[in-house]
Amino acid sequence: MRCLIVDDDLTCRKVLRLSLAPFYTIEEVANGMVALERVGQSIHDGKPYDLIILDIMMPIMDGQSALVAIRSTECQQGIHPGQGAKIIMSSALGDTQNIRTAFREQGDGYITKPVDIKKLYQLLRDFEQLPGSP
Numbered sequence: 001m002r003c004l005i006v007d008d009d010l011t012c013r014k015v016l017r018l019s020l021a022p023f024y025t026i027e028e029v030a031n032g033m034v035a036l037e038r039v040g041q042s043i044h045d046g047k048p049y050d051l052i053i054l055d056i057m058m059p060i061m062d063g064q065s066a067l068v069a070i071r072s073t074e075c076q077q078g079i080h081p082g083q084g085a086k087i088i089m090s091s092a093l094g095d096t097q098n099i100r101t102a103f104r105e106q107g108d109g110y111i112t113k114p115v116d117i118k119k120l121y122q123l124l125r126d127f128e129q130l131p132g133s134p
Helices: 010-020 032-044 063-076 096-104 117-126
Strands: 002-006 025-029 051-055 086-091 109-112
Touching: 002 010, 002 032, 010 025, 010 051, 010 117, 025 032, 032 051, 032 063, 051 063, 063 086, 063 096, 086 096, 096 109, 109 117
Parallel strands: 002 025, 002 051, 051 086, 086 109
Antiparallel strands: none
């Protein structure tokens, strides 16, 4: 299974990579624009991501904008809502507005930083996105 970690903070990417590497092939990028390019290319190549963890506060293209663009790209490629990558928003922002926006724009989950890896694993189990888990 393939995972794209999108976060401008190197430490956050490292923690997520080390936590998810036993279950996923990991790619990392530091902003939403590069993430959008990678998602489009992965779909074109027939190897779409199964999971995307997307930070909200990033330079160049923030996570909320990237989420909208990724879902639009999936739709343009014939991937219907609910059939694309599971996208978990990740942010230090735990306010209602950001959470609602993420779900309204078809985000599948929301975790606050610092990321509680046990909570992340539980969310992935709920999505049936944790390979090898019961």
